[in-house]
Amino acid sequence: MDVSPQADDFVPAGLASLGIEADETDLAVMSVVHQLFWPPTLKLLALDTSDLELERSPDLSRAP
């Protein structure tokens, strides 16, 4: 999946909307990070968990 165009738009636009400053180094690193994170993030969002009954405030020291 080619996400470079998305990174070119998404990262600067997102930073600007939050008022976060970034220099060229920041943007270059973020572009790489975005290419690593974004495709699996889209896959995660696409995972169908609609039938799942969410465990509320799970006690992580124990089995569900």
Added chain:
Amino acid sequence: MNEALDLTLREQAAAIAAGDADPAELLDAALARIESRNPAVNAVVETFPERSREMLAAAPDGPLRGVPVVIKDEWPLPWRAQRFGAAELMAPTAPGESGPYRALRDAGAVIVGVGNMHELGAGSTGNVSVYGPARNPWDTDRCPGGSSSGPAAAVAARLVAGAVGADGLGSVRFPAAYCGLTGLKPTFGRAAMEGHHMAAITSLIVSGPLCADAADCRLLGSVLFGEQLAAGDAAGLRIGVVHDPVSEDVTPEVREACDDAVEALRAETGGEVREIALPDLPAATLAAILLINAESLGGVTPERLNRIHPEISPIARATLKYRMLLPTAATVQSGRVRTLMRRRLADLFEGVDVIAWPTIPAPAPPLESPLVELPSGTLTADQANVRGAALANLTGIPSISVPVGLSAERLPIALQLQAAWGRDELLLDAAEAVERANERQWVESKPPLAEAEPTEA
């Protein structure tokens, strides 16, 4: 007294308790060894001899009375705030009594130094730190693993016999694996956690022991847990193994060493190996990353990021900013994936006692270029490592890394075992069974640095 430093943690404790070793001399020997060996590994970033001597003078008659240990730069001490391997933290910190500090103090241990760590805990390699990188005692041009880089390098170099780290996405297990040690990631909530700057909000981070072998991890783990971790024999162990694209994406020598270790563990325990399926591991890995991301950004504002310390590394600075952009919907979905994986694991642990796979897909990469060559191609070590570690943090189950071999380049290879919630003791039993099966060959292997004839007084 230098010889005593080369004993295991439990042997040091026993020698002091029996009057065969003088703890004051042992402390001096540890400080001297840090002075002589630490420049090669940069494992210990600060010592405080007077504080250590005060701890020794006040040490109660506990299970670690007089034994020197190192604690990761993730935990505050009464005389020192943690720096988290960074020029600054996003959260306020102050000196104080952390849970691990109290546990060590009450056990009679002597904290002899603070261990280096990967900057902000955000890396599996240990090659980035405000103190400079820690180095792997097996090859000082290689990564020691992270984020508990210093504690692992300190134990592997035999500066001390035990150290306390923290594990949010594998940060005890990776350095244990890279440095040829045993490292336990406890069940969430079982080990001391008070005083950590994220203690109130984290659902993934735990404190954990790094030692040469499982028996020492049992001793130090018992101190951190505040309860005795009883020993068993792991008889009839049912071992689950996963064969999927991620689990198979390891170097051939890692695959062979781990397969051999699983078979040896089966034979030693009279158990059986069962193939199991664990779908959606990549989603579980990302879910863990997104959750720890959300937890660690609590209270961080855009304005705060705009005045970030100039000595924070460019990668950490940019990543922090990028993390603010990740969609909330994905974090919410991560919670759902957590539920999904917890239920799947609960079902799986009805049929197996442990799940086994390699801790790290390839041995320690170079410090200057932490990349690994895998069947799928070239990946950053962080990308590759987290795939095998995050599940335990996401779901809360315990996990242990056990050394099971050396590569052709004489770099450690490690097997990871994971068990159901609260079965930390079983993992220690299983790790000891692995040690017995290979006649303790790998836990007794020492890096060249630790084999060097000590020159200190």
